[in-house]
Amino acid sequence: MGEAAAGQQADVVVLGAGMVGVSAALAARARGRSVIIVDRREPGSETSYGNAGILSSGSILPLNTPSLWKNLPRYLGNTHPALRWNLPWAIANAGWVVRFLASAVPAQTKPRAAALNGLIGASLKLHRDWIVKAGAGHRIRETGWLKAWRGDALAAAKAEQAALAEFGITSEVLDRQGISALEPNIIPAYSVGLLHTQTASVDSPGAVVKAYAQMFADGGGIVRQSEIRRIEPQGDGWRVLLADGTIAARHVVVALGPWSAELLQPLGYRVPLAFERGYHQHFAPNPARRLLRPIHDSNGGFLMTPMEQGIRITSGVELTARDAPSNFAQLEAVVPMARSVAEFGEAVGERWRGARPTLPDSLPMIGAAPRHRGLWLAFGNQHIGFTTGTGTGAAIAAMIAGDAPPFDVSAFAPRRYIA
Numbered sequence: 108m109g110e111a112a113a114g115q116q117a118d119v120v121v122l123g124a125g126m127v128g129v130s131a132a133l134a135a136r137a138r139g140r141s142v143i144i145v146d147r148r149e150p151g152s153e154t155s156y157g158n159a160g161i162l163s164s165g166s167i168l169p170l171n172t173p174s175l176w177k178n179l180p181r182y183l184g185n186t187h188p189a190l191r192w193n194l195p196w197a198i199a200n201a202g203w204v205v206r207f208l209a210s211a212v213p214a215q216t217k218p219r220a221a222a223l224n225g226l227i228g229a230s231l232k233l234h235r236d237w238i239v240k241a242g243a244g245h246r247i248r249e250t251g252w253l254k255a256w257r258g259d260a261l262a263a264a265k266a267e268q269a270a271l272a273e274f275g276i277t278s279e280v281l282d283r284q285g286i287s288a289l290e291p292n293i294i295p296a297y298s299v300g301l302l303h304t305q306t307a308s309v310d311s312p313g314a315v316v317k318a319y320a321q322m323f324a325d326g327g328g329i330v331r332q333s334e335i336r337r338i339e340p341q342g343d344g345w346r347v348l349l350a351d352g353t354i355a356a357r358h359v360v361v362a363l364g365p366w367s368a369e370l371l372q373p374l375g376y377r378v379p380l381a382f383e384r385g386y387h388q389h390f391a392p393n394p395a396r397r398l399l400r401p402i403h404d405s406n407g408g409f410l411m412t413p414m415e416q417g418i419r420i421t422s423g424v425e426l427t428a429r430d431a432p433s434n435f436a437q438l439e440a441v442v443p444m445a446r447s448v449a450e451f452g453e454a455v456g457e458r459w460r461g462a463r464p465t466l467p468d469s470l471p472m473i474g475a476a477p478r479h480r481g482l483w484l485a486f487g488n489q490h491i492g493f494t495t496g497t498g499t500g501a502a503i504a505a506m507i508a509g510d511a512p513p514f515d516v517s518a519f520a521p522r523r524y525i526a
Contacts, residue, residue: 115329117143119507120347120356122335122370124148125155126316126493127485128362130500133237133323135360138508143329143354144320145347150330151316154364157387157461158493159410159421160312161252161401162234164305165271165278166491167223169469170383170424171211188440189408193427203381206467219470222518224274226471227491229513230498235307237497243318246309252401252412255286255297260405264301277304292396296448308401311415312493335363337373344481358507360483362500365429365462367486374479376525378472382462383490384425386438389417391452398449409441411449418451424490429462465489466524473502473512473519477526483507484521 117140121132124146136142144150182190197204210219238247256263261280268278281289281300289302309315324330334350338359347354361367368378392398392413401412408423422437435458445451466472466487476482485503488495502512 114352115143115331115354117141117329117354117356119143119358119360120145120345120354121360121362122146122338122347123362123364123367123486124150124316124320124330125153125362125364126151126312126319126496127364127488127499128360129316129320129323130233130497131360131362131485131503132328132500133319133326134501134504135507136323136326136328138504140507142323143331143356144323145331145333145335145349145354147332147334149317149332150320151313154461154463155316155493155496156313157385157421157459158312158490159401159412159419160309160414161412161494162231162247162307162309163252163303163491163494164227164231165276165303166494167220167227167274167276168270169210169216169219169223170465170489171207171469172216173211173213175208175211187408187423188437188444189423191423191425191434191437193431196427196431200381203379203467206379207381210468215468218518219468220270220274222470222515223495224276225514226495226498226519229501230495231307233497233501237319237322238309238315241315241318241322243315246311246315247307248309248400249307250400251302251304252306252308252403253286253289253300253302254403254405255300256405257297258406260299264299267301278302279304290399290402292398292450293402293448294450308412310413314415335370338370338482340479358481358483360485360503362485364486364492365464367464367484371476371484374476374482376476379467379524380487381426381465382429383465384427384429384431384460384462385490386422386425386433386435386458386460387419388438388442388458389414389419389455391455392418393450393452396450402448404441404444404448407441407444409445411445417455418449420445433458433460463488463490463492468523470519471495471499472521472524473499473516474506474521477522
């Protein structure tokens with residue numbers, strides 16, 4: 108995907124080869140810019156690899172909605188599989204926690220949902236276009252995804268359906284029989300379901316990112332694998348210092364996910380970034396009892412989805428330091444719950460851990476850095492980065508070119524948190 112050199116030049120350097128970074132590079136290259144992607148690992152090997160592979164039309168409601176207050180008591184005991192938190196981390200990051208909770212009010216919910224709806228709509232159009240052009244169309248499934256409840260949750264399902272319908276997002280409430288008709292191979296453990304009918308999924312999110320990166324390289328872009336040391340203003344542009352050389356560029360896009368804040372700190376930016384850590388493991392599927400689409404177990408806060416590697420079980424959220432030692436307790440707690448619904452065999456491969464970057468309002472940063480010309484910020488997409496990466500990248504490429512982005516980016520402006 109392009110050869111490294113001691114010193115290179117480009118119009119745009121994109122730092123980060125996850126879905127956001129690759130999308131920004133691909134969109135900028137499509138506008139005729141010379142573009143280099145830099146990451147320490149191959150494209151799609153970090154956070155963009157370890158998600159549930161859902162291209163979700165309905166993920167417009169941020170994590171911190173007013174319903175969080177109702178659920179907070181059950182989370183405080185730190186035993187619920189949907190959320191675990193580290194007390195020393197919470198004390199050290201009390202400011203972030205307070206700001207996160209302060210956003211969980213009705214007045215802030217609808218504007219944020221509208222902003223995410225615009226980002227997601229633009230992103231899904233690009234995904235459906237790019238995945239075919241990249242030769243990965245065989246990986247996408249237009250089968251929706253199912254959110255399911257084990258108890259009497261009809262009111263909750265209908266409330267969520269109504270909230271989505273306000274933004275033109277269709278879904279279907281299912282009873283036990285409807286769920287069985289949709290997923291005939293699962294054990295009938297769920298009483299209520301909400302099928303997100305406009306949602307798609309893929310069988311390998313990491314492979315999709317790699318396919319987009321290959322399409323970028325085939326179009327004349329360069330992918331360089333190296334450790335990123337720092338970035339420095341240089342004349343009317345930037346110098347990117349790597350472990351094995353430098354790159355000079357007019358524009359730098361920071362799309363390093365959970366590593367973005369520390370790269371910006373020497374420039375005087377203090378980004379209030381936290382980390383939704385998550386875990387997954389694959390299990391051998393039963394070919395005779397196949398899972399047909401991703402299922403979100405609302406009670407357990409986990410997802411199970413059919414992947415190329417097997418049935419992927421993903422855990423809920425762990426709020427702690429990005430590089431804290433792994434704690435697989437959440438994953439271990441939900442695997443038996445998943446087995447009560449789907450039939451699968453032994454574990455396949457190693458357990459995985461990743462960190463999803465999250466700002467206090469659960470919205471990403473998309474736009475220009477406040478004090479440095481040619482520096483662009485594209486991170487903080489929390490747990491929907493795989494879905495929203497394409498739209499984020501396209502917006503950044505448009506702004507670099509001086510054009511209007513394909514959706515309203517005002518809610519994502521970096522200035523809301525940094526000056």
